[in-house]
Amino acid sequence: MADRQDRQDLVYETHVFCCVNVREDGHPRGCCSARGSVELREYMKARAKELGLAKIRINTSGCLERCELGPTMVIYPEAVWYGYSSRADIDEILERHIIGGERVERLILETDQLVPKPKAKRELKLIIASVDELTPEIKRIELVPRDGGELPAFEAGAHIDLVTGDGLKRSYSLANDPIERHRYVLGILREKNGRGGSAWLHESAGAGDTITAMAPINNFGLAEDAGEHILIAGGIGIAPILSMGYRLRQGGANFALHYCTRDARNTAFADEVEEVFGPNLTFHHDGGDPARGIKLDDVLSKRADGAHLYVCGPAGLMAAARQATGHWPEGTVHFELFAPSARPKAWKNESFEVYLSRHKQALTVAADKTILEAVREAGIDAESSCEDGLCATCRTRLLGGKAEHRDDVLSDREKAGNKSMMICISRALPGETLILDI
Numbered sequence: 406m407a408d409r410q411d412r413q414d415l416v417y418e419t420h421v422f423c424c425v426n427v428r429e430d431g432h433p434r435g436c437c438s439a440r441g442s443v444e445l446r447e448y449m450k451a452r453a454k455e456l457g458l459a460k461i462r463i464n465t466s467g468c469l470e471r472c473e474l475g476p477t478m479v480i481y482p483e484a485v486w487y488g489y490s491s492r493a494d495i496d497e498i499l500e501r502h503i504i505g506g507e508r509v510e511r512l513i514l515e516t517d518q519l520v521p522k523p524k525a526k527r528e529l530k531l532i533i534a535s536v537d538e539l540t541p542e543i544k545r546i547e548l549v550p551r552d553g554g555e556l557p558a559f560e561a562g563a564h565i566d567l568v569t570g571d572g573l574k575r576s577y578s579l580a581n582d583p584i585e586r587h588r589y590v591l592g593i594l595r596e597k598n599g600r601g602g603s604a605w606l607h608e609s610a611g612a613g614d615t616i617t618a619m620a621p622i623n624n625f626g627l628a629e630d631a632g633e634h635i636l637i638a639g640g641i642g643i644a645p646i647l648s649m650g651y652r653l654r655q656g657g658a659n660f661a662l663h664y665c666t667r668d669a670r671n672t673a674f675a676d677e678v679e680e681v682f683g684p685n686l687t688f689h690h691d692g693g694d695p696a697r698g699i700k701l702d703d704v705l706s707k708r709a710d711g712a713h714l715y716v717c718g719p720a721g722l723m724a725a726a727r728q729a730t731g732h733w734p735e736g737t738v739h740f741e742l743f744a745p746s747a748r749p750k751a752w753k754n755e756s757f758e759v760y761l762s763r764h765k766q767a768l769t770v771a772a773d774k775t776i777l778e779a780v781r782e783a784g785i786d787a788e789s790s791c792e793d794g795l796c797a798t799c800r801t802r803l804l805g806g807k808a809e810h811r812d813d814v815l816s817d818r819e820k821a822g823n824k825s826m827m828i829c830i831s832r833a834l835p836g837e838t839l840i841l842d843i
């Protein structure tokens with residue numbers, strides 16, 4: 406009797422099949438594994454366990470024959486198909502479909518669907534709950550949902566795009582604890598040579614105002630399985646690093662932060678950073694002279710097995726960190742950029758051809774257009790934010806051809822590998838046709 410009861414307890418009520426099919430590089434249909442399905446399926450398994458979902462089995466599967474829409478999964482017994490691309494998508498499928506019994510409409514694959522749906526722009530109307538001065542140049546802005554309820558979840562390291570006074574979008578990192586769903590907290594540095602977004606937020610945005618934002622996206626995620634996390638923040642670069650601190654503390658991770666500012670008066674979120682990082686924190690005050698800041702060679706010359714590094718701050722700090730980590734393995738150093746590096750080379754633009762594998766469509770990119778513009782002119786939705794090779798929002802998998810990489814996101818090794826590119830700024834090398842995962 407006990408055995409039968411045990412067996413009944415083990416019966417799975419829900420089976421998820423995630424395609425992890427692998428195809429050779431350059432295959433025009435691409436494949437789900439090349440689009441990250443293996444890692445995302447592992448994440449789904451781990452999250453389901455964390456959420457205590459005992460009656461669900463997250464299986465792998467071979468090709469589900471919907472490759473252009475991948476990564477794909479199908480959930481039984483409901484027979485609902487999803488195309489997904491991020492941990493946030495997985496979180497939403499688990500929370501809304503598996504736990505809530507709803508459907509995640511924006512990810513559903515229709516029976517007769519041949520090309521990906523345009524990604525629904527998740528526009529949010531938010532209220533500025535408070536504006537506080539953290540330093541003479543940095544304000545803390547807290548945003549809450551205008552219509553109550555919960556905000557879309559975000560991962561540590563994520564940012565949102567705000568529509569500022571001139572109608573343009575600007576990206577700002579989220580600084581609060583990622584488990585919070587009632588608010589987003591930003592730290593806004595007044596940029597002296599910026600495009601006006603931060604000046605508008607400093608001068609014109611006030612408590613009670615409504616502001617439009619896009620749902621969070623994350624290009625600066627934590628490597629959750631890392632054995633050690635080294636975090637380096639310069640100035641307002643502390644914002645995404647602070648949200649990472651919350652996540653790492655909750656997970657009992659091994660982590661350490663080096664936080665460099667001009668002086669104590671110009672140190673944003675100082676008390677909160679101390680509370681979150683505790684003994685794992687070293688403050689550095691350089692008085693405005695980077696040479697007196699963090700001794701990167703001391704901190705980074707020896708890498709512990711399994712260690713990952715996260716750096717966010719001014720361009721000089723980022724460049725120095727890049728140089729000091731040349732010997733770190735591929736994929737273990739993560740950067741979040743706010744401004745482009747010096748780009749002295751006068752790039753010459755020529756027209757070239759691209760092939761959009763998911764849409765099975767060839768396009769010519771004129772000399773005075775970017776790939777992003779050409780794709781949009783063809784009526785195909787494509788996400789972007791900075792449009793300057795900084796944020797990785799437009800990162801696109803490259804299935805064939807060699808790109809002239811002009812961005813500040815990819816490492817030299819990633820550029821040489823030609824597996825992905827930033828379509829807002831990078832182009833084809835002369836004579837190359839690019840096959841893009843679009």
Ligand code: FES
Pocket residue numbers: 424425426427435436437438467468469470471472473475476477
């Ligand atoms: S490779 Fe995943 S559906 Fe074909």
Ligand code: FES
Pocket residue numbers: 788789790791792793794795796797798799800812814827828829830
């Ligand atoms: S949109 Fe930011 S890198 Fe392309």
